[in-house]
Amino acid sequence: MTVETKLALTEQDIRSFSEGKQEPSWMTELRLKAFGELETLPMPTPDKTKITNWNFTEFPVHTVDSSKFTSLNELPDEVKAVVNADEQKNIYIQHNNTPAFLSLSEDLKAKGVILTDIYTAIREHSDLVQQYFMTDGVKVTEHKLTALHAALLNGGVFLYVPKNVVVEEPIQVIYLHDDKAASLFNHTLLVADENSSVTYVENYLSTVEHAEGLANIVTEVIAKDNSKVTFGTVDVLAEGFTTYVNRRGVTSRDAVLEWALGMMNDSDTISENTTHLVGDNSEGHVKMVVVGRGKQKQNFTTKVIHWGKHTEGQILKHGVMKEEASSIFNGIGKIEYGATKSNAEQTSRVLMLSEKARGDANPILLIDEDDVTAGHAASVGRVDPLQLYYLMSRGISQHEAERLVIHGFLAPVVNELPIEGVKKQLTEVIERKVR
Amino acid sequence: MSTLVIKDLHVEIDGKEILKGVNLTINTNEIHAVMGPNGTGKSTLASAIMGHPKYEVTSGSIELDGEDVLAMEVDERAQAGLFLAMQYPSEITGVTNADFLRSAINSRREEGDEISLMKFIRELDSKMEFLEMDLDMAQRYLNEGFSGGEKKRNEILQLMMLQPKFAILDEIDSGLDIDALKVVSKGINEMRGEGFGSLVITHYQRLLNYITPDHVHVMMQGRVVKSGGPELAQRLEAEGYEWVKEELGIEDETVGQEA
Numbered sequence: 071m072t073v074e075t076k077l078a079l080t081e082q083d084i085r086s087f088s089e090g091k092q093e094p095s096w097m098t099e100l101r102l103k104a105f106g107e108l109e110t111l112p113m114p115t116p117d118k119t120k121i122t123n124w125n126f127t128e129f130p131v132h133t134v135d136s137s138k139f140t141s142l143n144e145l146p147d148e149v150k151a152v153v154n155a156d157e158q159k160n161i162y163i164q165h166n167n168t169p170a171f172l173s174l175s176e177d178l179k180a181k182g183v184i185l186t187d188i189y190t191a192i193r194e195h196s197d198l199v200q201q202y203f204m205t206d207g208v209k210v211t212e213h214k215l216t217a218l219h220a221a222l223l224n225g226g227v228f229l230y231v232p233k234n235v236v237v238e239e240p241i242q243v244i245y246l247h248d249d250k251a252a253s254l255f256n257h258t259l260l261v262a263d264e265n266s267s268v269t270y271v272e273n274y275l276s277t278v279e280h281a282e283g284l285a286n287i288v289t290e291v292i293a294k295d296n297s298k299v300t301f302g303t304v305d306v307l308a309e310g311f312t313t314y315v316n317r318r319g320v321t322s323r324d325a326v327l328e329w330a331l332g333m334m335n336d337s338d339t340i341s342e343n344t345t346h347l348v349g350d351n352s353e354g355h356v357k358m359v360v361v362g363r364g365k366q367k368q369n370f371t372t373k374v375i376h377w378g379k380h381t382e383g384q385i386l387k388h389g390v391m392k393e394e395a396s397s398i399f400n401g402i403g404k405i406e407y408g409a410t411k412s413n414a415e416q417t418s419r420v421l422m423l424s425e426k427a428r429g430d431a432n433p434i435l436l437i438d439e440d441d442v443t444a445g446h447a448a449s450v451g452r453v454d455p456l457q458l459y460y461l462m463s464r465g466i467s468q469h470e471a472e473r474l475v476i477h478g479f480l481a482p483v484v485n486e487l488p489i490e491g492v493k494k495q496l497t498e499v500i501e502r503k504v505r
Numbered sequence: 506m507s508t509l510v511i512k513d514l515h516v517e518i519d520g521k522e523i524l525k526g527v528n529l530t531i532n533t534n535e536i537h538a539v540m541g542p543n544g545t546g547k548s549t550l551a552s553a554i555m556g557h558p559k560y561e562v563t564s565g566s567i568e569l570d571g572e573d574v575l576a577m578e579v580d581e582r583a584q585a586g587l588f589l590a591m592q593y594p595s596e597i598t599g600v601t602n603a604d605f606l607r608s609a610i611n612s613r614r615e616e617g618d619e620i621s622l623m624k625f626i627r628e629l630d631s632k633m634e635f636l637e638m639d640l641d642m643a644q645r646y647l648n649e650g651f652s653g654g655e656k657k658r659n660e661i662l663q664l665m666m667l668q669p670k671f672a673i674l675d676e677i678d679s680g681l682d683i684d685a686l687k688v689v690s691k692g693i694n695e696m697r698g699e700g701f702g703s704l705v706i707t708h709y710q711r712l713l714n715y716i717t718p719d720h721v722h723v724m725m726q727g728r729v730v731k732s733g734g735p736e737l738a739q740r741l742e743a744e745g746y747e748w749v750k751e752e753l754g755i756e757d758e759t760v761g762q763e764a
Contacts, residue, residue: 455558460595463555464609464663465583474608478599478646485599 077127081105084221087132091189094196100203104210104220111214114314116340118398118430119369124338125312126215129253129284133224136165136249142173148277149246152304152495160185160241166252167224178237184230185241188257191228199228202261207290207318215314219255219286226257231266231297240269240302240489247276247307253283259290262297262325269300271492274335276308281337289317293325295349302330302492306499309364311337318342323349323378330487331358332496334503338366344373347381347412358387359483359496361476361503362395362427371400372416376409376442385416388483389429390476390504396428401446407438414444421479422452423472476504507533507570507586507670509554509702514565516546516553523549523760525727526565533670533702538713538738541724542746544759547706548592550724551675554704555589556582569671584613586670590660590677597647602659603629605647606666613667632665635695637688653680661692672696673704678712690715710742723749725758 084105088098113121139145142155145163153161160178162185163171169187178185184195191199204210210220227243245256254274262268274285285307293299299319307313313335319327327345345354354374362368374383385401403414414437420429433446453475461471480500487493509531516524523546531537539547553560554567556579567574569585577585597605606629611619633640636658648656657677664672674693678686693703693716705716713721713735721737722729723746730753731737741749750758 454595457595457597459556459558459579460591461597461605461609462579463583463589463591464605464667465580465612466608467580467612468578470608470612471580474600474605475597478597481599 077108079132079222083132091193093189093192096196096200097192100210101221101223104217107211107217108214108221111211111217114213114215114340114342116342116369116371116398117400118432119340119367121340126284126286126314127218130251130282132222132253133167134249134252136168136170138165138168139163139171142171146246146248146277148275149244152273152275153242153244154491158242160239161243162187162227163244163246164225164227164256165246166249167254170246181235182232183235183237184228186228188223188226188228188259191259195228195230198230198261199259202290202292203257203259204290206292206320208288208316215286216288216316219257219288222255222286223257224253224255226259229260229268229270231262231268233263234265236266237268240271240491243270243272245272245274247274247281248278250278250280250282250310254285254287256287257289260299260301261292262294262299264295264297266294267298269302269489271302271489273303273495274305274307276306278308281308281310283311285311285313285315285337287313287315291319291327293319293321293327293352295322296324298326300328300330300488302487302489304332304492304495304499305335307335307337309336311335313337313339315339316342319345319354321345321347321349321352321354323351325349325352327354328488329356329358330489330492331356332492332499333358333360333368333370334496334499335368336364336366339368341368341370343371344375345383346375346377347383348377350378351380352378353382354384356385356387357483357486359480359500360387360389360397361392361500362389362397363392363503364395365393366395368395368397369400370397371402373402373404374414376405376412376414379408379410379412381409381412383412383414385418386483386486387418388480389420390423390479391420391427391429392423392504394424394426397430399429399431400434401432401448402434402436403444403446404436405439405442405444409439410441412439412442414442415446417447419448419479420450421476422450423476473504476500507702509671510568511554512566514550514553514567515563516549517561517563518549518559522563523727524553527727527729529722529729531671531702531704534699535719536697536703536705536716537720537722538705538707538718539722539724540707540710540738540741542708542758545724546727546760547708547724548675551589551673551704551706554673555579555587580612583669588664588667588669588672590664590672590674592675592679594648594656594660596649598649600647601644602647603643606663609663609667628666632662635665636662636692638662654682654685657681657685657689661689665692665696670700671702671704673706675706676708677705678707678709686712687715710738713738725749725753725755727760730755
């Protein structure tokens with residue numbers, strides 16, 4: 071299998087871009103090395119989804135210039151709807167490729183919390199970023215798309231929570247996409263140092279109907295000893311994008327990482343979410359809801375890999391497929407040799423709303439250690455006509471009955487999401503998508 | 506006064522004819538009991554009136570105050586004033602009992618004229634108390650994990666909240682202990698009156714000790730074969746169905762057999 075990578079960009083373009091951003095030499099080198107390996111690296115191979123004809127490499131322009139915001143009042147209404155302007159003190163907004171707004175409370179600044187756009191972080195916190203950027207989490211040379219990401223990185227955010235700091239209020243990041251020519255090579259790097267705690271919520275929000283670019287998104291969450299990270303997202307990327315999104319976490323001893331992922335894209339999407347439970351006693355929990363519609367094709371591969379002893383991994387995914395949408399839900403619980411007393415659990419459920427919708431749930435347990443527990447449940451099915459009959463027999467219209475059944479189907483996951491704001495946003499997006 | 510008229514109703518399921526010409530007229534302010542042994546088409550009658558997707562009406566008619574019920578979708582039948590308390594209510598995960606009931610009530614009201622939350626809660630609480638239900642059940646997922654008795658009470662709760670013109674109760678007494686039976690009957694008797702008629706389907710006379718019917722019908726072989734007053738139910742209780750079969754020359758009362 072060969073995939074042509076005909077980038078319009080040259081090595082010199084990459085170098086100029088990096089220098090233009092005043093990046094330290096390690097970053098320029100990292101980009102160039104990634105660029106140099108693009109041709110030889112293979113594409114990723116998401117199980118059960120054939121992506122050979124997907125466009126992951128052609129896009130109109132590398133970066134677009136967009137306006138900045140001087141206050142939250144200037145935000146477009148669609149963004150205002152997901153920001154609580156009165157209460158949200160800690161927020162970063164990226165407008166297409168432009169760092170557009172940043173606010174971090176004095177209190178958190180004083181405690182040493184860093185929240186900044188990725189360019190500034192690479193420049194001003196070079197050592198710290200270099201230590202964690204594509205080292206323990208996602209590797210540059212994993213495959214063609216991670217290398218492409220590293221070479222073309224054009225946005226993202228860095229959040230660092232120092233030792234012993236507990237951030238009470240959620241930190242919010244918004245990636246606003248309102249230029250159809252824009253491509254998003256965004257990198258979210260979140261480092262929670264020992265004994266720290268933070269809740270982070272990001273939104274990918276397209277306000278254009280149709281996108282022409284690429285979204286190649288990498289997120290790394292590094293949860294150090296005894297830290298607690300709650301990572302929530304509501305992704306609403308427009309149709310037209312080809313989206314590759316890789317969200318990965320690494321937990322040290324006693325750390326807890328909770329993912330709450332609302333995957334509401336209208337684009338074709340390959341989503342990879344992996345949690346490496348490296349430290350003993352650490353936990354990784356994944357909760358994901360998906361609504362697919364139109365002719366969308368999506369693949370959601372969720373992995374929790376147990377390396378440490380007494381580690382706890384849970385995956386809970388519910389997806390609704392409308393119209394001609396199709397989705398593959400791969401769930402992988404892997405327990406490595408030596409990870410004694412670990413527990414890997416997963417549940418995937420897919421509800422199909424039409425004859426042409428497709429869903430497939432593949433639970434996989436890979437266990438190389440005897441002294442462990444593990445379990446999985448998976449179901450794929452259509453809306454039960456008797457449920458609709460029952461609801462309709464009380465006067466509820468078929469449409470409303472379907473709406474209730476869909477919300478009900480997703481509710482066990484939505485209700486479990488650890489962040490109230492995400493829960494509310496997600497419910498609203500689901501409402502829009504199933505209407 | 507409203508009237509539900511069923512004329513020469515023929516119904517099939519999976520190509521097999523179950524109802525073979527049912528005739529029945531029910532007015533509001535009347536309670537009709539439909540009795541009969543198992544397999545005679547009683548539940549099919551209930552499902553056909555409500556519009557269950559598996560049952561196909563092949564001929565005959567059902568009219569509610571002159572309106573053609575068979576031309577209506579299931580939700581339109583409910584809006585027109587029909588209600589079926591089901592023998593096996595569906596369980597619906599993620600939808601609370603309260604949200605479901607509110608949607609059902611609002612489906613009968615114009616947009617902008619939805620029932621206020623306070624009024625809804627007040628009514629719900631008082632009806633739940635009347636039916637001796639645990640108030641927590643309002644926030645539980647619809648019928649999910651409910652015991653048989655809880656499901657039946659929940660059907661009656663819906664009946665009382667929705668106030669239909671005609672309620673069909675499909676073996677509401679099955680699986681109920683005597684206390685639950687009394688509560689369920691209390692709910693139905695509470696509904697009894699000018700604007701309400703009911704078709705009570707049962708194969709035990711026991712329920713009719715608590716809900717006195719005005720009319721009693723016996724179904725066999727997919728038809729109403731005998732009608733009478735409350736005394737008919739009592740005779741059935743005392744003597745069983747054999748005498749009816751003998752009187753009519755029926756050997757096997759179940760559907761698919763001819764006299």
